[in-house]
Amino acid sequence: MNIAVCVKQTPDTESKPILSPDHRQISDEGIVWIINPHDESAIEVAIGLRDQLGGLVTLISVGPNQVESALRQGLAMGADEAIQLHCSEMPIDQKMTAEVLAEKIRSLGCELVLTGEVAIDGCGSQVPQRLGVLLDCPCVTGVEELSIDSGQFTARQPVEQGDKIHAGSLPSVIGINRRIMEPRYPSFKGIMKAKRKAIHKEEVLLNSADLLIESLMLTPKKSGGKVVEYQEGTAEEVVKYLQTHTTVF
Amino acid sequence: MLPIVVIAESVGSKLTPSTLEICHVASMIADSLDQDWLILINDAAKNEAGFIAPRVISYALADGECHAPDMHASIAAEIVASSQLVMMAATSTGKDVLGRVAQLLSVSLVQDCTGFEMDGDRLLLKREMLGGKVLANVKINSCPQLVSFRPRSFPTTSPLRQVPVIESYTGKSFDLRTSVDLRKTTRSTRPDVTEASIVVSGGRGLQGPENWYLLENFLDVLGPDATLACSRPVSDEGWRPHHEHVGQTGRTIAPDVYIAVGISGATQHIAGIAGSKYILAINKDPDAPIFRIADYGIVGDLFEVVPALTNAIRGK
Ligand SMILES: Cc1cc2nc3c(=O)[nH]c(=O)nc-3n(C[C@H](O)[C@H](O)[C@H](O)COP(=O)(O)OP(=O)(O)OC[C@H]3O[C@@H](n4cnc5c(N)ncnc54)[C@H](O)[C@@H]3O)c2cc1C
Numbered sequence: 001m002n003i004a005v006c007v008k009q010t011p012d013t014e015s016k017p018i019l020s021p022d023h024r025q026i027s028d029e030g031i032v033w034i035i036n037p038h039d040e041s042a043i044e045v046a047i048g049l050r051d052q053l054g055g056l057v058t059l060i061s062v063g064p065n066q067v068e069s070a071l072r073q074g075l076a077m078g079a080d081e082a083i084q085l086h087c088s089e090m091p092i093d094q095k096m097t098a099e100v101l102a103e104k105i106r107s108l109g110c111e112l113v114l115t116g117e118v119a120i121d122g123c124g125s126q127v128p129q130r131l132g133v134l135l136d137c138p139c140v141t142g143v144e145e146l147s148i149d150s151g152q153f154t155a156r157q158p159v160e161q162g163d164k165i166h167a168g169s170l171p172s173v174i175g176i177n178r179r180i181m182e183p184r185y186p187s188f189k190g191i192m193k194a195k196r197k198a199i200h201k202e203e204v205l206l207n208s209a210d211l212l213i214e215s216l217m218l219t220p221k222k223s224g225g226k227v228v229e230y231q232e233g234t235a236e237e238v239v240k241y242l243q244t245h246t247t248v249f
Numbered sequence: 250m251l252p253i254v255v256i257a258e259s260v261g262s263k264l265t266p267s268t269l270e271i272c273h274v275a276s277m278i279a280d281s282l283d284q285d286w287l288i289l290i291n292d293a294a295k296n297e298a299g300f301i302a303p304r305v306i307s308y309a310l311a312d313g314e315c316h317a318p319d320m321h322a323s324i325a326a327e328i329v330a331s332s333q334l335v336m337m338a339a340t341s342t343g344k345d346v347l348g349r350v351a352q353l354l355s356v357s358l359v360q361d362c363t364g365f366e367m368d369g370d371r372l373l374l375k376r377e378m379l380g381g382k383v384l385a386n387v388k389i390n391s392c393p394q395l396v397s398f399r400p401r402s403f404p405t406t407s408p409l410r411q412v413p414v415i416e417s418y419t420g421k422s423f424d425l426r427t428s429v430d431l432r433k434t435t436r437s438t439r440p441d442v443t444e445a446s447i448v449v450s451g452g453r454g455l456q457g458p459e460n461w462y463l464l465e466n467f468l469d470v471l472g473p474d475a476t477l478a479c480s481r482p483v484s485d486e487g488w489r490p491h492h493e494h495v496g497q498t499g500r501t502i503a504p505d506v507y508i509a510v511g512i513s514g515a516t517q518h519i520a521g522i523a524g525s526k527y528i529l530a531i532n533k534d535p536d537a538p539i540f541r542i543a544d545y546g547i548v549g550d551l552f553e554v555v556p557a558l559t560n561a562i563r564g565k
Contacts, residue, residue: 123378
């Protein structure tokens with residue numbers, strides 16, 4: 001079974017963002033780049049399925065030069081091939097991302113497309129759903145359990161009222177949540193092997209964006225937070241404080 | 250033309266609380282633009298919707314109440330294609346469905362917004378990025394504008410005294426591509442983490458599931474709007490169910506008061522709670538990062554502090 005995994009490179013959770021002078025972009029300065037954690041688990045799932053069922057795992061990432069390192073890391077984990085859909089900037093409108101991904105995936109002809117449920121930087125939460133529509137196949141997102149058996153899939157998606165168990169046939173698009181499984185660390189052998197692999201780089205033209213960032217600001221630091229050492233009477237004091245500072249006590 | 254549409258979620262014959270918030274937003278925008286708004290809803294809850302919105306379009310789903318998201322989205326896309334603004338709550342179902350509607354209509358979508366301002370007939374949408382470290386104002390240029398709002402970002406709307414105007418969707422029907430079986434988890438009678446006004450959240454500092462009685466007792470004195478949450482390792486260990494897990498890989502919440510008990514405050518945890526209006530933290534380590542975002546921090550042993558708080562509230 002051939003599997004495509006859509007991989008986004010995102011800033012590491014611990015990175016301290018700095019804004020561009022016009023306050024419309026987050027500057028690259030000081031950012032440590034990682035594979036979006038949900039996508040990293042999607043790669044892990046793909047490798048597991050390939051080892052079980054055969055076929056190839058192909059990673060696809062849309063973005064500027066630097067996304068190569070995310071692809072390299074995915075190859076080191078054990079993916080077979082990597083495609084970079086190169087554009088000068090990371091698209092901000094996920095409609096554009098999904099459209100270029102879908103076009104490439106169509107030409108690959110895979111039975112399963114995995115993505116992360118959401119990217120932790122922009123939190124767009126829409127690429128898998130859009131891919132399902134564009135590729136005209138079933139899509140389940142937010143998946144925490146997945147099984148594939150003779151061309152059929154079963155996927156568990158937690159929702160507010162419980163769990164939705166979706167069943168359908170391949171090809172399909174599955175949006176993975178990190179909780180499905182922790183990804184492996186690349187082995188030394190994997191890293192060496194990945195260094196020798198070629199990353200297929202293709203230029204893509206993005207349509208003009210219908211989504212505009214008007215302005216960004218860094219979330220103001222909470223000031224005046226009060227920290228006290230617990231002692232006799234603290235509890236009563238806290239309750240009084242909550243009564244005057246919040247509306248629900 | 251349909252100017253403003255709310256795609257509703259319902260449980261049984263009731264609209265969900267987060268849908269009632271979206272209805273509040275819709276009626277506010279409709280008033281300011283002097284336009285009409287309506288609710289699009291599953292048949293089972295159309296009567297309640299009739300007392301909320303000036304107009305209702307209801308549809309029957311082949312799978313009854315268990316919404317298959319692709320069918321739900323296909324029907325919605327048929328109906329809302331010519332509208333100006335389409336909104337839904339940013340719940341798991343809301344985000345799932347709206348993502349599909351967006352591509353069916355080939356338009357842009359902004360998920361999980363926490364507020365907005367009007368800019369002519371466009372919404373200037375407020376949302377968080379990078380786990381709450383950056384706040385963004387974004388605008389959609391395509392039409393309809395598709396938006397989901399994070400639960401608990403707005404007040405809920407209340408029923409009107411009016412004669413309901415309900416139409417049935419009689420358009421195209423859609424085949425189910427997947428079968429979807431909803432397994433309802435038996436939950437306590439307490440609200441969902443995304444809906445509660447007070448959330449008491451337990452971390453690894455509680456040492457084991459057997460100590461959750463401390464938080465349960467605490468909840469009992471906080472009243473019916475309070476509920477439990479937890480950090481990721483707590484749900485990974487199976488101490489608490491997954492649906493209580495908040496953070497980057499769990500739920501995103503914005504309660505009036507978030508009470509972190511024995512939680513260190515890792516960045517991935519903060520990503521899910523940064524929108525809380527007030528944060529109270531209890532931790533024995535004065536250097537715990539949670540204190541950096543807490544409005545009030547108590548440095549102490551939770552096994553002592555939580556029972557004392559419970560007693561103090563009981564006696565207030
Ligand atoms: C990709 C990725 C995604 C993640 N997603 C999430 C997520 O969604 N949500 C999440 O929560 N985490 C997430 N994590 C994990 C996160 O990094 C932290 O490891 C986790 O939040 C820590 O949980 P904790 O605070 O319960 O435990 P700990 O970090 O172990 O903290 C326990 C705290 O309890 C305090 N304590 C201990 N005993 C007492 C006592 N008697 N009285 C008072 N205080 C006490 C300690 O001082 C300590 O601060 C993620 C990690 C990764 C890598």
